[in-house]
Amino acid sequence: MTQLDSLLKKIEDQSYTIGIVGLGYVGLPLMWTFHQQGMPVLGFDIDDKKVQNLKNGIPYIKHLGTEMMETLANSDKADATTDFSRLDEADAILMCVPTPLDHHREPDMSYVEQTTETVSKYLRKGQLVILESTTWPGTTEELMIPILEKNSGLKAGKDFYVAYSPEREDPGNPDFNTARIPKVVGGHGEEALKLATAMYDTAIVQTVPVSDCKTAEAVKLTENIFRSVNIALVNELKVVYEAMDIDVHEVIDAAATKPFGFMKFTPGPGLGGHCIPIDPFYLTWKAREFEKHTRFIELAGEVNTDMPRYVVERTMHALNTHKKAMNGSKILVIGLAYKPDVDDMRESPTFKIFDLLKKNGAEVFYYDPYLPSIPKNRDFAEWTGTTSVEWNKATISSFDATIISTNHSNINYAELAEWSECVVDTRNAMNGLVAKNENHIFKA
Template identity: 45%
Template sequence: MIEELFTKLENWTWSSAVVGLGYVGLPLVVTQARAGVPVTGFDVKESVIDSLNAGRSHIDDIADDELAEIDARFTSDPAKLSEADVIFICVPTPLAVGKLPDISYIERAGEAIAASLRRGQLVILESTTYPGTTEDTLLPILEKSGLKLEDDFLLAYAPERVDPANASFRTANIPRVVGGATLRSTAAAELVYRRFIEKVHPVSSARTAEMAKLLENTFRWVNIALVNEMSTIARAIGVDIWEVVDAAATKPFGFMPFYPGPGVGGHCIPLDPFYLQWAARVTGEGTRFVELAEAINSRMPQVVVSRVQDALNDHAKALRGSNVLVLGVAYKKNVRDFRESPAKETIGGLQQHGAVVTYSDPHVPSLRDEGIELDSVPLDERTLADADCVLILADHDAFDHQLIARTARLVVDTRNALGRRGLRGDNVVTI
């Protein structure tokens, strides 16, 4: 049966199923369908399936038009998984209490696949996780089916690197690292991705691929912490951190620019380093970089609250009772995702100090999370003029930056959104 699978992979006659249709899974469905792969999307959330079957996308990066152009099926029936030759797992990997990895979604997905696993299938895990998950956790679950790895089915890990709202790099042109639980698993997964991804980079094991993903995201997390610390130092010295970074970035080698901000959000960067930390702890190793970066990055919302307080103070105003208009509550520009967004802690901090907080975000019409209950207000002359302080947390392109610069009395710009556009006047301070 494995030979038959290879024949299908080589002849491009294989079909696939994607388990988990979120920010990662839905673009994977669309990319494969565009490459001519017969693909079925599977999700446990009926609302997601209903919406996709009605042609409505719930993901920023996939427009309804793109769904209309492709031929794909969407289902919540796990029995359909047995029809696919290749099954991708793209389910969430959040943190449990105590910042411990929660791989229960991978376990549940594995159980659903095992229930109808058949000979000649290849299972590929794409969710971010700690080294060992594929071979030590997922494999035993799949083998509960009575089938054996290598003899009956193949298994690989291939971390997703998608960057929501990045128009230059989408699933098809982001190079893919692939590591199999066996050599034939790596070879099969490589054939799969070569059909719809421009560059594939095979590695010697699933563990290597799992670790590579954690290195990438921890690298980002640590460097963001470094530049956040630099911004505090720059402010104390009296220089502009954005000018400093842009100057350093002219070095053509050995430097990569990272920019300060109000903290780190989303489903990946703030979580993945803790998967690494857990894996390191099991081996008795420490992760001092992760701890230091956590200490700096997690403090940023408080730094922002203090910055707003200081800026108002310079205008002879107390934070208590002041109207603060927050611009952008998504975790980054041009997306609607507010998971782990530092905006929530910042708004909470401002409210605790007695500020009257409103927000405007064209991508997030209402924010009901972590004790916050607010609806987005329109960004117009009146709301801007009514604010004692405008706080820019996410630099959405949809904001009218000219209007903000012209109308707001005081702006705390944590993204240098106005400076980048040559609009930083005397009414603007940064972090």
């Protein structure tokens, strides 16, 4: 029996141990998905608090709930650790680590590089290493494999296997969890693709094999560039139609009744989340190597990046109608998370709105039922520890203006309409509510 046949047999027998590096919004649901299908799972993270919470069944990502955590904590087929020397216990190592941009808006591959270095120290024959992080086409074979081979003395495709399969998580989406989202897979060679596909087939509704790793990497970028460009389009239309006194949301809703040739996207205060604000720039960066310019992608980035400034300008206009200046005004921003009904604040445009309001002299406060206080974060450290205000009439009515940045579904917008004298709505959350007067609700 060949090495590959032996590994495929382990997958079939459900004795194939899956190691997952990074127990965040991608890694934790992935761990749960494999565990639900009876596969042994071993999670790794440098954050001891996450590991201890997982071992004790304590939720640390709210929308994932308590059942998942309690089940993993009490299972003899699941474990978590900060001890990376245990990587050799895993048959497959799935890397789910951040790939942010640096301060120059260029790819920061430090997490991938550091994790690959760590994996290489404990790499053994027969292991499958898969990168799930979003990145530029070529990362797996140009960056990862050389590190793995040099430090281990093993040969990719002969001694161990390498593949790429991009995460497609949509935190808080009740219709699609990890198990129900088709998985694109690209392998470094036919055997790696066959092994990775067989592994994902045990837990995912459908695998979509592609010709190689860089094709799979390009698939993920294309998905998010598509969203970025279309969101930029409706954001630009919002600004234009506002000047014409046309409600962009009414236009989009009516256009969406066309049964072909139109896909609905909605404008907002800017882009958030770990993917859409970042991923397009990974392709822009890589394209320079081939002397190609991504003008369309860069223009979309400019439009989306400028939206927080537009929101603040609209807030200034709203305050002016009440004969107030922004300088010295108390302003409440509703929604710190980048999307409704989650506690995920990665790349949230709300922070940029905070900064712009503060630079213009406003006192800034926020309300978010999912984030009672702002946790430690890399990009907006100055706001760490700031706490959410209370939701009551006395508090909400004390602000000069309220900006709706995220439209959580558990917020009582009728109460907001009653309590706040000036609302700047970036999400169309106040649609259908009766305004007190013409200077009450402003769309932005």
